Amino acid sequence: xxxxxxxxxxxxxxxxxxxxxxxxxxxxxxxxxxxxxxxxxxxxxxxxxxxxxxxxxxxxxxxxxxxxxxxxxxxxxxxxxxxxxxxxxxxxxxxxxxxxxxxxxxxxxxxxxxxxxxxxxxxxxxxxxxxxxxxxxxxxxxxxxxxxxxxxxxxxxxxxxxxxxxxxxxxxxxxxxxxxxxxxxxxxxxxxxxxxxxxxxxxxxxxxxxxxxxxxxxxxxxxxxxxxxxxxxxxxxxxxxxxxxxxxxxxxxxxxxxxxxxxxxxxxxxxxxxxxxxxxxxxxxxxxxxxxxxxxxxxxxxxxxxxxxxxxxxxxxxxxxxxxxxxxxxxxxxxxxxxxxxxxxxxxxxxxxxxxxxxxxxxxxxxxxxxxxxxxxxxxxxxxxxxxxxxxxxxxxxxxxxxxxxxxxxxxxxxxxxxxxxxxxxxxxxxxxxxxxxxxxxxxxxxxxxxxxxxxxxxxxxxxxxxxxxxxxxxxxxxxxxxxxxxxxxxxxxxxxxxxxxxxxxxxxxxxxxxxxxxxxxxxxxxxxxxxxxxxxxxxxxxxxxxxxxxxxxxxxxxxxxxx
Numbered sequence: 332x333x334x335x336x337x338x339x340x341x342x343x344x345x346x347x348x349x350x351x352x353x354x355x356x357x358x359x360x361x362x363x364x365x366x367x368x369x370x371x372x373x374x375x376x377x378x379x380x381x382x383x384x385x386x387x388x389x390x391x392x393x394x395x396x397x398x399x400x401x402x403x404x405x406x407x408x409x410x411x412x413x414x415x416x417x418x419x420x421x422x423x424x425x426x427x428x429x430x431x432x433x434x435x436x437x438x439x440x441x442x443x444x445x446x447x448x449x450x451x452x453x454x455x456x457x458x459x460x461x462x463x464x465x466x467x468x469x470x471x472x473x474x475x476x477x478x479x480x481x482x483x484x485x486x487x488x489x490x491x492x493x494x495x496x497x498x499x500x501x502x503x504x505x506x507x508x509x510x511x512x513x514x515x516x517x518x519x520x521x522x523x524x525x526x527x528x529x530x531x532x533x534x535x536x537x538x539x540x541x542x543x544x545x546x547x548x549x550x551x552x553x554x555x556x557x558x559x560x561x562x563x564x565x566x567x568x569x570x571x572x573x574x575x576x577x578x579x580x581x582x583x584x585x586x587x588x589x590x591x592x593x594x595x596x597x598x599x600x601x602x603x604x605x606x607x608x609x610x611x612x613x614x615x616x617x618x619x620x621x622x623x624x625x626x627x628x629x630x631x632x633x634x635x636x637x638x639x640x641x642x643x644x645x646x647x648x649x650x651x652x653x654x655x656x657x658x659x660x661x662x663x664x665x666x667x668x669x670x671x672x673x674x675x676x677x678x679x680x681x682x683x684x685x686x687x688x689x690x691x692x693x694x695x696x697x698x699x700x701x702x703x704x705x706x707x708x709x710x711x712x713x714x715x716x717x718x719x720x721x722x723x724x725x726x727x728x729x730x731x732x733x734x735x736x737x738x739x740x741x742x743x744x745x746x747x748x749x750x751x752x753x754x755x756x757x758x759x760x761x762x763x764x765x766x767x768x769x770x771x772x773x774x775x776x777x778x779x780x781x782x783x784x785x786x787x788x789x790x791x792x793x794x795x796x797x798x799x800x801x802x803x804x805x806x807x808x809x810x811x812x813x814x815x816x817x818x819x820x821x822x823x824x825x826x827x828x829x830x831x832x833x834x835x836x837x838x839x840x841x842x843x844x845x846x847x848x849x850x851x852x853x854x855x856x857x858x859x860x861x862x863x864x865x866x867x868x869x870x871x872x873x874x875x876x877x878x879x880x881x882x883x884x885x886x887x888x889x890x891x892x893x894x895x
Contacts, residue, residue: 344515344516344609352515352539352610353543354394354432357387360585366386366388367386367561368385368590369585370390370423371383371384371385373596376418376593379546382419390427394427396502396503398429398510400502401428402510402571403505410431410435410457410458411434411456411457412425412434412461413437413461414436417852418570418596419485419593421498423571423591426521426572429521431510433512433513434520435519435520435521436522437455437534438453440574441466442734447531449473449477450531451532452473452474452479453477461482462481464490464506465488466488481495483496486498506842516540517538518856519743522535523537523573523676524573525677533743534745535676535742535743541679541737543586544680544737545680547583549580550583550586552643553565554613555667556668564610564640565611565613566606566611567592567614569597576680579681580615592611597617604635606637607638610640611640612641614643617646619651621646622651623658625638638662639663640661641667643670644663644670645672645673648868649701649795650671650702650792651671651697671703674733676733677739678710680733680737682710683705689702692767698796698800699793700767700773701774703771711736714728728788729764730760731763737839759844763790774792780810789821789850791811792809793850794809794846795808795823798825802828803827804828805825805829808824808874809823811875812875820854822852826861835857838855856878856881
């Protein structure tokens, strides 16, 4: 076909010489860094030793074989490929092979209940399934109920699932030629199922352009503090297959020409050992709690865990206390920069807040107030009231809304939810935020986590931040429980620090000294562990369910303990 030199609008760049396609990332790096390590799998994060360390040349060849294998199986561009996998190099390469074939990756969180898995599979109708051997027993029944069988097994924690083929044998049966598939930047190449509480998770759709721009955006953040961007060695043990972390973490290493280091599952000691052995320069740490665990381990074992190679540690889901910040600095050195990002799966260009860039603001607010900073240059962000008007006055809360090329293409086969999310021409986050007097945005809470007590709106994150400063508190989550007097009673669920024994009355008094009367907790429960996502985010709806039977009783009572 002759090149089009006349059309100025409505063009579609689908030729390999100028298209934007995730599957092309490895191939392009074979021209500059073919023998550089692209992916390093930590122990447990690969099934076959040959995938423990993969160069860009090898990664491109393996992704091509995966694409050719899918096409040879009779799949066509646009077909969905189910992945039921934890982190592994094989699963990560599968994402790229699916993208190269013009298909859509549909990775499912192994923590989801069987009935939820069945419902999600019914929605996306996958034509092929790649599964982890060790996870298969949990998912066999719901997949069978949905008419799906295992086609390929990644043999981690088990052998080949009957009726399927092992991953290595599967890819080795196919050539490493680039597939001849037309791909456009606006084509959807992956889903991420957003976490649901009272409803099914929604399948957020991501295009090639979305992932490109998110990856480039985060590469700028992660590559700070190193002499050259291709020296980036970016590590995470948080989920990158079924979580949005592949966009914001793994791909960033590739767009810098660096190396992605992945662990199997969250594990503070294994993370510290990997940073030490691989000399990681940056990490996606998840919550401040996870980074605090890592720093404490380094303090306890300075000869075994050395964090001094780190230049950037990225966190989210809550403010980091100055004590944790200082502990990390002592372990890593003054060259470390920590950065908070604030956003969500569907809108990942995100806010950035560097505590060291605004030290006075950080010192005056953290952790009681979660200052999330300012939107990065790819993100237009405003605060909107329920009527759709933009809020500009400092201190007036509203919903955070966004405009960006890094916004989900919508929720697959859910027109109602998509229309609701895009009302008034903005993407609606569900987060309640406000501006501080400097113009920085302050996280108030998720709307569903605002406790309505005595006619007042109480931010659970603010109460959590205050209670977390108590020396006997190792972790805290604040929820609202129905109450005859207050409507909802501000309720703290606390994990005690080892060797301490604070009572309910102790913590209620502590809160009353530091919070407004309507904000102070009316009840306190003690647990040994929280129900958490793999990233360390507390599942508050589980806590609400667990303690619902206590609702309506006295607001302050005897010490309550629940072993989890």
